[in-house]
Amino acid sequence: MPQSITITNEDILRCVKLYCEIPTLNKKIITRKVIENTANEVGVKVDTEELQQAADKFRFMNKLNSAEDTWTWLKKHNLSLEDFEEFIRIDLLSNKLLQHLFLDKIEPYFFEYQLDYVGVVMYEVVLEDEELAIELFYAIKEGEMSFYDIAHQYIQDTELRRKCGYRGIVHRKDMKPEISAAVFAAKSPQFLKPVVTSDGVHLILIEEIIQPQLDETLRQKISSDLFSEWINEESAKFEIINDLEDHCLTNNTETYLLSK
Structure with missing residues (x-):
């Protein structure tokens, strides 16, 4: 029981x-x-x-x-x-x-x-190494590898890897400026040169640009x-004034938690 x-x-x-x-x-x-x-x-x-x-x-x-x-x-x-x-x-x-x-x-x-609601259907792989990203970019361009190969080899997230880096429809306003500038200057379909942001180096495959309706x-x-x-x-x-019991530190024996 x-x-x-x-x-x-x-x-x-x-x-x-x-x-x-x-x-x-x-x-x-x-x-x-x-x-x-x-x-x-x-x-x-x-x-x-x-x-x-x-x-x-x-x-x-x-x-x-x-x-x-x-x-x-x-x-x-x-x-x-x-x-x-x-x-x-x-x-x-x-x-x-x-x-x-x-x-x-x-x-x-x-x-x-x-313009903020212009969308793009895209696939994306984010890497940490810019030299590796450039190397992979040219490997795809020259037909030595496919975007599918790179996605399955370098994407850590299981679900995203299974979707080959498919991000769905992403709108301009939801992108970092560096990425939106590159994406919406391109014509679809197109594989972009590596784009560097604070998140890493992005390899992006554009499938379709979607105009908003x-x-x-x-x-x-x-x-x-x-x-x-x-x-x-x-x-x-x-x-905001929380009318809750105050459990802040009240004596010296507890201050070691904040000593560093």
């Missing part, structure tokens, strides 16, 4: 502090307060029907197909039914507030920054980016 163990609120708080998760939780708490306060100010609300629809959608997406499944999930996460309702309400309120604040700003933002996926990404930026700006206006 398995042994039982009781986990208290104090245990959870202690664990959160010991694993240095207070800053992460602070950010989430402030985000919720910013959303609540702003929604109240601009009159964004969630009604009962919207809440029910959002709860049904959440249960469907998480395969909580019965009341029993839902209760099991709530118990696993130590949530009451009221907690679950509040969880759904905040998420729904966040989405409604996003639409209220930024729906009419998406198109102007896209046309101003559309303001489809639903990109609309959602832009609105999400704008919302995140706004949350960060609003959160920075707050001074």
